[in-house]
Amino acid sequence: MNFDLTPPKHGGDLEAWQRLEHGAQHWLDLSSACNREPWPIPALSSKLWYELPDQFVLEEAATEYFGQAPLAIGAGTQQFIEILPPLLQKKRAGSTVMVPKMGYQEHAYCWRKWGYDVLEYQTVGELLSTAWDIAVVVQPNNPTAEYLGDDESQQLKTLLINSQRCLVLDEAFLDATPEHSWLNQSLPRGCFVLRSVGKFFGLAGARVGLLFGESQYKAAARSLVGPWPVATPAVHLVAAALNDKAWQAEALESLAERHDYFMATIVPKLNTLFDSQAIQYTPLFYTWILDEAQANKAFQALHSVGIHIRLGQGWVRVSLPAGHEMQRLNAGLVRLLQGHQLKELR
Incomplete structure (x- = not known):
């Protein structure tokens, strides 16, 4: 490192x-781009501060809200940006990573921190004609606000199906436009999707993010985030927010x-x-x-x-x-x- x-x-x-x-x-x-009218925090039972967290209620709420069960729940999407490089290094996914030139800079930073060869792309279309092992796509991109087009999405999915490549899809800002989410269908092989409750719900201080992908990565992802990545009050608050239609x-x-x-x-x-x-x-x-x-x-x-x-x-x-x-x-x-x-x- x-x-x-x-x-x-x-x-x-x-x-x-x-x-x-x-x-x-x-x-x-x-400056933060989180919802300035956040989900209203209800009164909390004091016992939530005394007990170790049990994520069951949050996993149930997340499965209902997103339409599929998360591989792991962690301390914001940032925690998964941190653990994906060692996770995929262990799986020998390759060393060349492509990230957007203009986008959330923690992606490039974390891959470089773990010794990957990081290249930058200007447009998602470049991923369709360039050699890479892992690619990061952010939709909507922060700060460019760009979304994947339907054709781009389909071509990327086809590419994943027909290769051994991996794609990290950061959907942290997508809750306000859920029709664009790849979680609306079964994820292709090699795809990881990141979701957050800090943006649309305005709950950045709760530090809760979710990772979706192939079940084969579930044990490794949960091992890397550790036994209690989300505090008990946050578990219950975020579950309530996800259930608040x-x-x-x-x-x-x-x-x-x-x-x-x-x-x-x-x-x-x-x-x-x-x-x-x-x-x-x-x-x-x-x-x-x-x-x-x-x-x-x-x-x-x-x-x-x-x-x-x-x-x-x-x-x-x-x-x-x-x-x-x-x-x-x-x-x-x-x-x-x-x-x-x-x-x-x-």
């Missing part, structure tokens, strides 16, 4: 910025309503601020591909009015605000666009 690699940066880091910048305590945090329907309606308002009222102002209309989005976040210098200036300008977003290399990402946050965001953008910061951006 290579422990000298520099870990990737992440969003959801408002408290770190608050420690760096005076007066940041009341900033609006739109009424909230899920309401959340989808809320996302659609907030999206309409955001596109009509907020996006024109952000287009002006970023001097770009190159927007791509999912139901949970909006990304602009920008010149790197412009992205940095826009990020700093938004900080000047107490708005924290995700800054990447040549892109910025804005989480869809909660309904009650829209006016605050709009007012901050109005102040910004009326002030001297806009002149500095141009």
Whole structure:
């Protein structure tokens, strides 16, 4: 293993910025891309803090919600991103891994950490004509918001069936558009699917992720995550969230309503601020591909009015605000666009 690699940066880091910048305590945090109207946490029985976790109730809820049983449940999809390299190394799956050039950087980082040869691709289509042993596809991609097309999905499935390759499909952001999920059908040989409750459900702090794939990997995956990867309160809370069909329907309606308002009222102002209309989005976040210098200036300008977003290399990402946050965001953008910061951006 290579422990000298520099870990990737992440969003959801408002408290770190608050420690760096005076007066940041009341900033609006739109950096993490998790649902800003999360599943409401009910009162918890104190006994949940005293007992070791039994995942049975969560496994039942997950099987019902996703349509098939998970191989393992762990501490967020991040834990499975960490264990898949040693899992597939043990299975002698090969050493060449392809990851998206623009995407969740922990994928590339973890494969490199375990000594794999990591190559980057620009488009999923490259996977259909390139030699590789393992590939990572994120749909929708974070931050590019791209989904697999139907033809691409079918060609990748055919490729897996007719080869010994492995595909890691990261569906962490897919709950708001479940029609795209590969879990809607039986998974092909060599496919692993990652799902999360941190995005659509807004339960990032619960640290719960799920791994789906061939049953032959079940024992190895559970051995690698260890005996109690998810705390007892999180087990019961997430099971309740997955079973809460009424909230899920309401959340989808809320996302659609907030999206309409955001596109009509907020996006024109952000287009002006970023001097770009190159927007791509999912139901949970909006990304602009920008010149790197412009992205940095826009990020700093938004900080000047107490708005924290995700800054990447040549892109910025804005989480869809909660309904009650829209006016605050709009007012901050109005102040910004009326002030001297806009002149500095141009």
